[in-house]
Structure formats: structure tokens, C-alpha cells
Amino acid sequence: MSLSLGEPKEIRMIVFSALLTALHEVMGRDGKNSVLRFAGLDEYINREIPPPSIHRSISFKTFKSLIISMHDLLGHGTDAILYESGRKFAIYLTPFGYSLREVVEKLEKWIGGTWTVMKDDDKGIVQIKNNPVCKGMVSDKPTCHVVSGALAKIKEESTGKHYLVKEVLCESKGDSHCEFYIEKIDEAS
Numbered sequence: 001m002s003l004s005l006g007e008p009k010e011i012r013m014i015v016f017s018a019l020l021t022a023l024h025e026v027m028g029r030d031g032k033n034s035v036l037r038f039a040g041l042d043e044y045i046n047r048e049i050p051p052p053s054i055h056r057s058i059s060f061k062t063f064k065s066l067i068i069s070m071h072d073l074l075g076h077g078t079d080a081i082l083y084e085s086g087r088k089f090a091i092y093l094t095p096f097g098y099s100l101r102e103v104v105e106k107l108e109k110w111i112g113g114t115w116t117v118m119k120d121d122d123k124g125i126v127q128i129k130n131n132p133v134c135k136g137m138v139s140d141k142p143t144c145h146v147v148s149g150a151l152a153k154i155k156e157e158s159t160g161k162h163y164l165v166k167e168v169l170c171e172s173k174g175d176s177h178c179e180f181y182i183e184k185i186d187e188a189s
Contacts, residue, residue, distance in 0.1 A: 009059070009060055010057035010058065010059060010060060011057060011058055011059075011060055011062075011063040011110065011111055011112070011132070012053070012054050012056075012057055012109070012110035012111070013050055013051075013052060013053040013054075013055075013056040013057055013058060014052040014053055014054050014093065014110060015063070015093065015107075015110050015111055016050065016058045016062070016063060016066070017049055017050050017051060017052040017053075017092070018052060018089045018090075018091075018092035018093040019066065019085070019089050019146070020032065020044065020049045020050075020066075021049055021088070021089075021092045022085045022086070022087075022088030022089040022091075022092060023035060023070070023085055024049065025088050026081060026084050026085050026088060027081070029046075033045045033046060034073065035066070035069050035070055035073055035074075036066070036069075038069040038072065038073050039065040039066050039068070039069035040065060041062065041065060041066060052092065054110065060112075060132065063111075063132070064132070064135065064136065067133055067146070068136075068137070070082060070085070070146070071137065071143060079145045080145075082145035082146050082149070083145045083146070083148055083149035083152075084149060085145075085146055085149060086145060086146035086147060086148060086149020086150040086151075086152075086153070087149040087150065087152060087153040088149075088153075089146060089149070089150050090103075090149070090150040090151075090152075090153035090154050090157070091153060091157075093106075093107075093150070097157065097158065098154070098157075098158060099120075099158050100117055100120050100124065100126070100151070100154055100155055100158060100182075101117050101120060103154045104116075104117050104126060111132050111133070112130070112132045113128050113129060113130045113131045113132050114128065114129040114130060115127070115128050116128075116129075122161075122183070122184040123181070123182065123183050123184070124155065124181075124182035124183075125179065125180065125181060125182070126151060126179070126180045126182065127177050127178065127179050127180075128144075128147070128177060128178040128179075128180075129176070129177040129178075130171075131144065131147075131171050131177070131178045133146060133147055133178075134170060134171050134172040134178065135171070137172040138172060139170070139172040139173055140173060141170070141173065142167035142168070142169075142170035142172070142173065142178070143170055143172045144167050144170060144172075144178055144180075145167070147167070147178070147180065148165040148166065148167050148180055149165070151163075151165045151180055151182055152164060152165040152182070155182055161184055161185075161187075162184070162185040162187070163182055163183065163184055163185060164182075164183055164185050165180050165181065165182050165183075166180070166181050166183075167179070167180050168180070168181055
């Protein structure tokens with residue numbers, strides 16, 4: 001895989017560790033190891049998950065191999081698993097109580113791309129240009145379920161309310177950017 005202009009060369013270890021931990025929780029050790037094996041990341045199979053760090057990094061190629069393998073193995077029929085992995089990922093990524101804007105700023109630094117909170121209330125909008133999560137993917141529907149799940153959990157943790165996030169535009173579909181609608185779920189009385 002060659003890196004194009006605007007693609008990050010590295011991803012912060014905190015992101016990779018959080019994603020591996022979420023995969024382990026959602027799919028179990030064997031499921032996580034299957035994804036790692038499929039990704040060609042044998043050095044992480046049956047090993048301790050690397051400790052999270054904002055000072056250490058992994059290559060973008062390693063990160064992308066993991067993301068593509070998740071999609072290839074789990075497929076479109078299991079978008080819910082990827083969404084739930086994103087929710088778990090958010091828990092390990094950053095402490096509770098940070099606002100959506102604060103976490104988006106961190107993600108932009110740790111992952112790359114250009115992240116913008118267009119609207120942040122009960123109906124929020126987040127845009128990502130040059131999104132590393134779907135970089136190089138081609139699909140007829142949105143593929144960033146991990147990001148959707150993470151945004152939902154981040155919003156829930158900062159407000160105490162429940163949210164659903166739907167990706168409406170995706171670079172993997174040929175759109176100019178990825179766009180996520182964040183909507184508060186009404187609580188039934």
C-alpha cells in the first residue's frame with residue numbers, strides 16, 4: 001500500500017490499543033485473533049494488547065490492515081458488530097466527560113484527516129475529510145460504522161443521554177467527505 005498526499009504516516013498507539021481492546025470485548029480472543037491473522041498482523045496474535053500511548057505510534061499500513069480486515073471478515077451483514085466495536089473503542093480511547101468537540105480534536109491529531117463538528121446539540125453533525133478509516137475502500141454504502149459507534153458513545157458519555165449516529169455521506173462511496181448525523185434517542189416514558 002502506498003501513501004498518498006494527505007494520508008497519515010502513523011496512527012497513535014492509543015487508537016490502535018483501544019480498537020484491539022474493543023474487538024476483544026465484542027468478539028472474544030479467538031475472534032480478535034482471526035481478524036489479526038486475516039490482516040497479517042501475526043505479531044499481535046495471542047499477545048497482550050499494547051498499552052495505550054499518545055507518544056508511540058503504529059504505521060498507517062498496520063492500522064489500515066486492521067480496518068480492512070474487520071470489514072472483509074465481518075462484512076456488511078455485521079455492521080452492528082462494527083458499530084458496537086466503535087462504542088467500546090470510545091470507552092478506551094478517552095476518559096468520560098469530554099465533550100464531542102474535545103474528542104474530535106484528539107481524533108484528528110491521533111488518526112489524521114480533517115474532523116469538523118458542524119453542529120453539536122441533540123441533532124449533531126460531524127464531517128471528516130480524508131478519513132483514514134475508509135481511505136482506499138470502495139463501497140456502495142457507508143463503511144465507517146466504527147466511527148459512528150464511537151461518536152454515539154462519546155456523545156452519550158458527555159451528556160448522559162442516548163444517541164444514534166448514522167453516516168449519510170462516505171468517501172468510500174465517492175462522496176467528497178464522510179458525514180455523520182447524531183440524533184438523541186427519545187426515552188420512552
